[in-house]
Amino acid sequence: MTQLDLTEQPEAEASKLGRKRDHTRDPEILDAALEVLAETGYDGMTIDMVAARAKAGKATMYRRWPSKSELVLDAVACMKSADIDFDRLPDTGTLRGDLIAMIKPPSIKDAETKLKIMAGLISMLTRNPELADAANAAMVEPRATVNRIFFKRAIERGEISPDCDVETLSLVTPSMAAYRVLILRKPVDRAFLISLIDGVLMPAVGIVAAARTR
Amino acid sequence: MTQLDLTEQPEAEASKLGRKRDHTRDPEILDAALEVLAETGYDGMTIDMVAARAKAGKATMYRRWPSKSELVLDAVACMKSADIDFDRLPDTGTLRGDLIAMIKPPSIKDAETKLKIMAGLISMLTRNPELADAANAAMVEPRATVNRIFFKRAIERGEISPDCDVETLSLVTPSMAAYRVLILRKPVDRAFLISLIDGVLMPAVGIVAAARTR
DNA sequence: ACTATACGGTACTGAGGAGTTTCGGATCTG
């Protein structure tokens, strides 16, 4: 939220007594926090690491956030899905085309970064529901939403049956990518995602291989 | 390995000088470690917690394992899949029957426990490849293996096409169950697993709903 | 009974990290 307040409007009222707080360095600090989080995990992360990376003083951190957990919560909540633009989703005319169109190097990279952050947070999610909700909204929900849109479109245009379990199918790619990175510790590359689409989703939805061979 | 040495043979040679080490409490301690691990995660777990839970002294812990990380590694490596008996896998004659037969309350419970342990380990896996391998062998590989067996059987008996991507399909259930528990933090119940089988796996493999409606 | 060993308990050491305080310098206001 902080990150947005800054970019949207240049500090509403700077009057009153003296001058209003800038907090102009918030975005850099939150980004630094996310980086450290991805590299070391929640428990491995220290306030000093984040401060050093953002070239900020430790005191500055505590002037702005009351505790480490609040800082992390804010960092996760402010994290913007830089990769998904809901106003400009691909629309290729076929379900497979739409799904494949989402596979782009920057998108894969972004997803991997988010999964690394997620890895560092997972053990906390149990004990911190607020953080769990923020992580869900910032990292997992957007992906599933895109898939849901694609599947619903395909149903509307009659490409696939309306009986398809859209909810479950939308979670296949996110789930299996997460499992592969977090647990199997293998990279999620284009080939893997395509094998998911052609080996699971397309067959599951009744589109046979022959129909998509050009 | 320790756990097994004990049950298999009553201390091979107890001669030499004095008497051989008992380490008879190892299993209790390792079990306690797994419990604490599931409850608090790797970083939250302390040696004192484990010792207290196993009613052991802290010194005993360090007489047996040189460090916390070695203890955890041993605990994970010794963890036995209490739920899967590879000599007595269900064989119902149909793929769907086999998959459904694996859904049993104790099996679900065991899987949930393992996922909780996994949640506490994930952030460590990156920094400790040895632990990652042990966790993989003990918790994820067995599940996938069972599914692979079922799919291969189904291919052999001609129930499904040999072109099916067995490898990927075998990972659908483990992946999506893990995602649901670890990230979505929702319970994995019978209904969810069945929706996976009937909403993803069966369709993906070309078995239509009509064919299984009794 | 005597001795050795393993164990449980407790006290200790040392390192590291959360959170606090202080201070000196930079920057803006007038």
Added chain:
DNA sequence: CAGATCCGAAACTCCTCAGTACCGTATAGT
């Protein structure tokens, strides 16, 4: 320039926890 505010740096407190040392006791072998 004078006054106020913010910030980076560093020193400091307090606490937790990994790992160690020691001791009293239970037990098993001789």
